[in-house]
Amino acid sequence: MSLQAVILVGGKGTRLQPLTAERPKPIVSLVDRPFMAYMLEWVASHGITDVIMCCGFLPDALQEVLGDGSRYGVELTWVIEPDPRGTAGALKMAEQHITGRFVMLNGDVLTDIDLSAQLRQHESTGATGTLGLVPVDDPTAYGLVRLGDDLRVTGFLEKPEPSEIDTDLISAGVYVLEPRVLGMIPPDRMVSIEREVWPLLVDDGLYGCRHGSAYWMDIGTPERYLEGTADILAGRVRTRVAERLAAGAVDPSATVASDLDVSPEALVDAGARIGTGVRIGAGSVIGRNVTIADDVTIENAVILEGAQIASGVRLDRCVVGQGAEIGANVRVAGAAMVGDGAVIGAGNTLDHGMRVMPRAEISADAIRF
Ligand code: GDD
Numbered sequence: 001m002s003l004q005a006v007i008l009v010g011g012k013g014t015r016l017q018p019l020t021a022e023r024p025k026p027i028v029s030l031v032d033r034p035f036m037a038y039m040l041e042w043v044a045s046h047g048i049t050d051v052i053m054c055c056g057f058l059p060d061a062l063q064e065v066l067g068d069g070s071r072y073g074v075e076l077t078w079v080i081e082p083d084p085r086g087t088a089g090a091l092k093m094a095e096q097h098i099t100g101r102f103v104m105l106n107g108d109v110l111t112d113i114d115l116s117a118q119l120r121q122h123e124s125t126g127a128t129g130t131l132g133l134v135p136v137d138d139p140t141a142y143g144l145v146r147l148g149d150d151l152r153v154t155g156f157l158e159k160p161e162p163s164e165i166d167t168d169l170i171s172a173g174v175y176v177l178e179p180r181v182l183g184m185i186p187p188d189r190m191v192s193i194e195r196e197v198w199p200l201l202v203d204d205g206l207y208g209c210r211h212g213s214a215y216w217m218d219i220g221t222p223e224r225y226l227e228g229t230a231d232i233l234a235g236r237v238r239t240r241v242a243e244r245l246a247a248g249a250v251d252p253s254a255t256v257a258s259d260l261d262v263s264p265e266a267l268v269d270a271g272a273r274i275g276t277g278v279r280i281g282a283g284s285v286i287g288r289n290v291t292i293a294d295d296v297t298i299e300n301a302v303i304l305e306g307a308q309i310a311s312g313v314r315l316d317r318c319v320v321g322q323g324a325e326i327g328a329n330v331r332v333a334g335a336a337m338v339g340d341g342a343v344i345g346a347g348n349t350l351d352h353g354m355r356v357m358p359r360a361e362i363s364a365d366a367i368r369f
């Protein structure tokens with residue numbers, strides 16, 4: 001029986017507003033594909049093609065974008081919760097589809113962890129569950145894992161207090177599990193795998209697998225979304241975008257002025273049209289069918305499909321939503337996010353994490369910092 005993956009996609013992604021105002025985080029565009037595509041292409045690269053999606057929020061939109069998964073080299077089975085069941089409760093809902101040892105993944109991380117190595121360790125220790133572990137600077141927002149010399153987990157603290165932190169190792173949300181774990185989850189209610197299941201397995205079948213040099217990031221905030229974009233474009237995380245960029249930063253169907261100054265760590269996607277005097281720095285994405293007028297400077301900014309940028313604009317570490325219109329000489333910086341279809345009148349400055357909601361309109365010269 002081939003190995004399956006179960007992916008949890010239940011969160012609402014509220015910290016990524018307005019990008020997530022009208023679509024769940026797994027299908028927010030990251031560089032040139034939906035965020036979930038990275039996860040599916042990553043599991044497929046480790047030979048896992050049978051993927052069960054456990055979702056709670058807006059499954060219709062997810063299904064519409066991801067379809068049967070074949071575009072990403074996998075075959076998707078959809079399991080939809082009647083109400084949010086928590087991380088273990090969602091897995092329990094998938095029980096009837098699970099045929100043997102499986103991989104379970106939190107659906108909100110960008111990573112290139114060596115899943116095959118973790119599977120090999122799991123097999124060699126005879127574990128019930130093996131947690132993928134990565135080091136982070138501040139474990140307070142994660143599940144802290146204490147590891148014994150024999151790779152057994154000796155302690156698991158979800159969202160530890162600062163005073164409890166005695167290691168930098170956290171659970172990466174990448175698990176190899178034996179099907180008997182399903183029997184440890186009570187049915188028909190909300191259950192947290194971190195708070196109700198891992199503690200039962202501490203010192204009793206739970207192991208940790210260190211992935212010290214892998215890339216790992218939760219892209220759930222505007223700052224990390226921009227950082228993840230730059231990391232993909234620079235090849236700091238192994239993804240299939242690298243294959244595309246090897247052919248050049250500018251898609252052949254884009255129309256660009258001959259003086260375009262574009263970093264090799266940027267992407268100008270299909271159908272984009274770019275005027276003269278434009279500079280596009282590293283970590284920038286010019287989405288499909290975006291139009292950019294003359295004398296525009298872009299640094300680590302993401303412009304989503306069909307947006308229009310007038311002349312003299314400067315975009316610095318920010319996101320412009322689908323179909324948004326940015327007026328002449330506007331400056332957007334400081335991880336500000338402009339929602340889909342919003343219209344920003346000429347001469348405004350948006351900064352300091354400002355978020356403009358979808359289709360909002362800001363009149364000319366209204367905002368300054
Ligand atoms: N289907 C479903 N139903 N999915 C859910 C539910 C639910 O009720 N609740 C959470 N999820 C999904 C989220 O969408 C996410 O992909 C994953 O489960 C983890 O939930 P988060 O809410 O993102 O948890 P976290 O980030 O605070 O902590 C988790 O991830 C850390 C690594 O990023 C924990 O597993 C930590 O231990 C871990 O370190």
Ligand code: MG
Binds near residue numbers: 106108218
């Ligand atoms: Mg998370």
